[in-house]
Amino acid sequence: MTADSSRLEKLQQMLEKSPGDTFLLYAVALEYRKSGDAKSALEYLDKVILHDWGYCYAYHQKGLILESSGEIEAAKQAYREGINAADRKGDAHAGQEIAAALEMIE
Numbered sequence: 001m002t003a004d005s006s007r008l009e010k011l012q013q014m015l016e017k018s019p020g021d022t023f024l025l026y027a028v029a030l031e032y033r034k035s036g037d038a039k040s041a042l043e044y045l046d047k048v049i050l051h052d053w054g055y056c057y058a059y060h061q062k063g064l065i066l067e068s069s070g071e072i073e074a075a076k077q078a079y080r081e082g083i084n085a086a087d088r089k090g091d092a093h094a095g096q097e098i099a100a101a102l103e104m105i106e
Contacts, residue, residue, distance in 0.1 A: 022052045056086040056094035
């Protein structure tokens with residue numbers, strides 16, 4: 001078992017105890033992204049967004065994964081949703097970061 005799979009296993013065990021924990025959902029998504037499993041990463045990022053629409057960086061990560069998978073229009077949509085979430089939440093810094101990512105592909 002690699003360190004990454006061990007970390008993912010530990011996170012998923014913690015998630016079993018707290019299935020709606022957005023931080024744990026986000027951490028699992030990032031572990032999947034690091035391992036190259038874009039489909040699972042996107043699935044967990046969608047769960048983060050479902051539990052907390054204001055978790056701006058979930059949209060950012062979703063956009064990055066979609067962009068790297070060649071799904072440019074879907075990436076743009078994820079970035080736009082992230083900008084909207086950041087605006088609604090009042091997180092100008094996150095909004096600026098996500099807007100910069102969007103600008104790079106428009």
